[in-house]
Amino acid sequence: MIRSIPVFLFLTLVGFLCAFKSDWSAGVLPAAPKETLSEYRFFTGALAKQVPQDGVMPYALNTPLFSDYAEKLRFVKIPVGQPVAYNSDNVLDFPVGTTLIKTFYYPVDARDAAKGRRLMETRLLLHEASGWKALEYIWNDEQTEAYLEVAGDTKPVAWIDAKGQSQSLVYSMPNLNQCKGCHNKNEKMTPIGPSVRQLNGELNYGETTENQLAHWQETGLLTSMPALETIPKLPKWNDATAGTIESRARAWLDINCAHCHSPSGPARTSGLFLHWQETDPTHLGVMKTPVAAGRGSGGREYSIVPGEPDKSILMYRISSEDPGAMMPELGRKTTHLEGVALVREWIETLAR
């Protein structure tokens, strides 16, 4: 009985507010986070199948963040009739009411999708009137539902990788503070991935395969878009035909590092800037001394020594699996061997 009093008060309050404001679903008031993922009705059919409802658009990035070899399904829900305006440089300015949805999973066997997958977590970024808000939903072992968890969790996971090797690790799912560790621009929470340079690529929409930006324009999600040929495009980091070693390494550094290492990111205190647009060699790390690296320096003198990956602090930190030295600090426990190899190749090509 005592427990039901707050519920009663809450309902009274809701009723009171609704009487004054009939349409409060438009994001005017921040909605309380839902306890389960299914309550949002983003998907149709079995939740684990992740088949989007009408109005929920799947998307992919050219070069995604490395997350311990987890694979990701991405969706965006933009309020009807409120298209996003094109901008060439930054993450798209999605209207209030937008939700970005990202589900992390491991395939049972990366060589054969038919063997199934294990969904780990679904992260939501909701654009409310007061700003972006992150929520974390963790999938149950039965794969029937994902539940809100503010404090994060860890779970052991095993899979067979694309080479047929058995892999396993203790997978970490972030607490809400950790979300902002990366999703942070000028100390405000913000999405990282969906900029036009990341979206400028093909996606299979079931019946058709189409450039995502063209598809967004056709379906009324994007306006003021210039001709497709003029739009910047981040190369796929692992597609040698998509760009030079330098451009692919820079793409990898952009998505894996620049959310912190940019003039508006939390690692701005270091003076090391790895965003796609940076051109100053010192800020990119070339012969730059570390500031507060501590033992993260690995005993090396400069972030990048041209031609000398094994003398470059950057290589040490992206290769390390020691929490006190590794970069990024969050979101990985293993080394992205293929990404690290690409950065190594790039540093080797730099003139000594």
Added chain:
Amino acid sequence: MKHWLPFILLFATQVAFAQADFQKKLQRQLILADDGDTIRLEAGTFFLTSTMSLEGKNDITLLGAGKDRTTLSFKGQTEGAEGLRVSNGKRIVLENFTIQDAKGDAIKTMNVEGITFRRVKTEWTGEPKAENGGYGLYPVLCQNVLIEECEAIGASDAGIYVGQSRHIIVRNSRAYHNVAGIEIENSQMADVYDNEATENTGGILIFDLPDLEQKKGGNVRVFNNKIHHNNYPNFAPAGNIVATVPQGTGILVLATNDVEIFDNTITANNSLGTGVISYYTTEKPIKDPEYYPYPTRIYIHDNVYERDRVRYQGKGRLGMLFRYKLRFGKKVPDIVFDGVLDDSRKGVLPLCIQNNQNAKFVNLDAANDFKNVSRNATLYNCTLDPLKKAALTLNK
């Protein structure tokens, strides 16, 4: 004996279970805290595996049962680069607890307006070593920073490190077995007083470095401190600026403007009692066009100096220089100025030295290959205006 085993195992698993519980509960409290809350930590030693973080909150107190009574140990840390991380808040108080063996920095607070560390201890246990985390107490890009009655031990960079911040007081604290005891870096309006820095590589460092967001430090007062026996071998990982600090350094001022050092006892620091140097002396490249690499308006007065009758302790090139070129033997001067001057400001004295007890001086003339080494301090017998007191606003 054997029949005890199941009980011991049962007890061990329960402890482990309780610890995981503690970690999750604390992190949940930190996330769900309402502005104005006090979060209490009970007495005991708790083992954590992940960074604990407080983000975007105002008027929060994290209160332990006492330094060394509530201990959060990160010995088994598998995730996150700090023990405790506080970001984007206002008026945060950390009080009465110990953070041990964090994999990276012990407590990092970033972009907080009003941050108090009171009776907080950060330590890395065991022999000081390069594998220890970099910083103990580490406010960066903060305003109104109060550090009092704290203790910092074993940091492989700086025990108490205030970086790129403004309005700072560090007092009644103790730093030992760190590479740098207390370091004020690219920070403005700082008072460092009534502290003890001992058995570090360097006691107190006042640095301005290039390529940073907050470009300029300055108006730093260091007074009434006991800075002694800072002769610990440098164990910083190479690449870090503090790895260049000679063992046996009392106070080192690097490229900072407006520093007043007075009423300290600076004893038995057997290389540089007090060093005043430009960034050029670090032999690191400068590419930041806005960076000013020379120290200026450094006022060293009314300190008591004393050193043991031993040779210069530092190693490396500077050590070689002191031993073989400068040949001071056991009579190493107390106040060492590298003598590197800004040619565009000829005739302006970068430092004044007055009324110190037992202070011997040397100008190394480093810019001219040590040609005119001078031990004559009379040129620097001048007065500078006292610097302003640091004033903090910690309440609403």
